[in-house]
Amino acid sequence: MSDLEAPTEVAAEPAVEEVADEQFAFDVNDFPGGARSAIEAVLMVVDEPITEIALASALELPVDDVRAHLTALEEEYAAQQRGFTLRSVAGGWRVYSRSDYAPVVEKFLLDGQQAKLTQASLETLAVIAYRQPISRSRVSAVRGVNVDGVVRTLLNRGLIEELGSDGDGGAFLYGTTDYFLQRLGLGSLEELPALAPYLPEVDVLDEIAEQGRG
Numbered sequence: 001m002s003d004l005e006a007p008t009e010v011a012a013e014p015a016v017e018e019v020a021d022e023q024f025a026f027d028v029n030d031f032p033g034g035a036r037s038a039i040e041a042v043l044m045v046v047d048e049p050i051t052e053i054a055l056a057s058a059l060e061l062p063v064d065d066v067r068a069h070l071t072a073l074e075e076e077y078a079a080q081q082r083g084f085t086l087r088s089v090a091g092g093w094r095v096y097s098r099s100d101y102a103p104v105v106e107k108f109l110l111d112g113q114q115a116k117l118t119q120a121s122l123e124t125l126a127v128i129a130y131r132q133p134i135s136r137s138r139v140s141a142v143r144g145v146n147v148d149g150v151v152r153t154l155l156n157r158g159l160i161e162e163l164g165s166d167g168d169g170g171a172f173l174y175g176t177t178d179y180f181l182q183r184l185g186l187g188s189l190e191e192l193p194a195l196a197p198y199l200p201e202v203d204v205l206d207e208i209a210e211q212g213r214g
Contacts, residue, residue, distance in 0.1 A: 028059045035061060036069045047136075047148050048172055049092025117157075124150045125159060125176075129192060132175035133163040139174075159183070 028038040038059055042050070052070070056063045070093050074086040077098075085098045097105050117125070120143075127142050128134055139147050151174065154160045163175045176189070186192065 028061065035059065035065065036073060039066065039069050040073065043086070043093065043095050046094060047152065049089050049094040051092045054092075117153075118150075120145075120147075121150050121153055125154055125180075128154070128160055128174050129176050129180070129189070132189075133173035134175075135166055135171040135173055137171060 028035040031038050033040075039055060042055060042058060052063050052066050055061075055070075056066045059066070070086060070088075077085050083098055083101050084095050086093055087096050123143060124139055124147050127139050131138070131142075136147055136151055139151070151160070155162075158177055158179045160174050160180070161177050163173045165172055181188065
């Protein structure tokens with residue numbers, strides 16, 4: 001009989017996927033406000049319209065249930081005369097300020113025009129101006145940081161606007177506005193200084209963005 005002891009079995013560590021599944025395991029109906037409040041929480045953090053399928057997948061709910069909750073929320077906001085509403089646009093849902101309060105929102109945004117743009121806003125605006133139409137992911141690839149908040153600021157200032165969506169990924173594309181040209185005293189984009197050669201080409205941006213998602 002051998003004096004060597006049998007090797008001790010070591011419990012295998014859970015796979016990364018299993019840990020992630022446990023971390024995000026939940027039942028939306030267990031939250032204080034239930035599924036409807038969970039949907040609201042997601043809608044508060046999206047910058048682009050989110051589809052019913054995407055919501056259903058994230059919250060593990062049937063698509064029909066999600067659609068019913070969205071419709072109910074829209075009706076609830078209208079009945080309560082809230083300053084915001086839910087709208088279905090571009091194949092998805094997003095929270096918008098109610099049109100009845102447009103004068104208030106417009107005054108707030110125009111008052112904000114007097115504030116100077118931050119360095120981050122100026123850099124993001126430059127990338128969009130020279131590489132438009134361009135998606136937020138490509139702008140982020142150039143700057144090396146998330147630009148969601150900065151893009152919202154530029155949209156609110158009226159310096160950039162949505163120019164449709166990317167046919168491949170469906171992401172919104174952004175470009176500068178006539179107001180942008182007015183503020184710079186330019187007649188057209190062709191009068192922009194020759195800065196473009198210092199920015200990566202579009203195919204390079206795609207490669208960088210793809211690496212960032214890998």
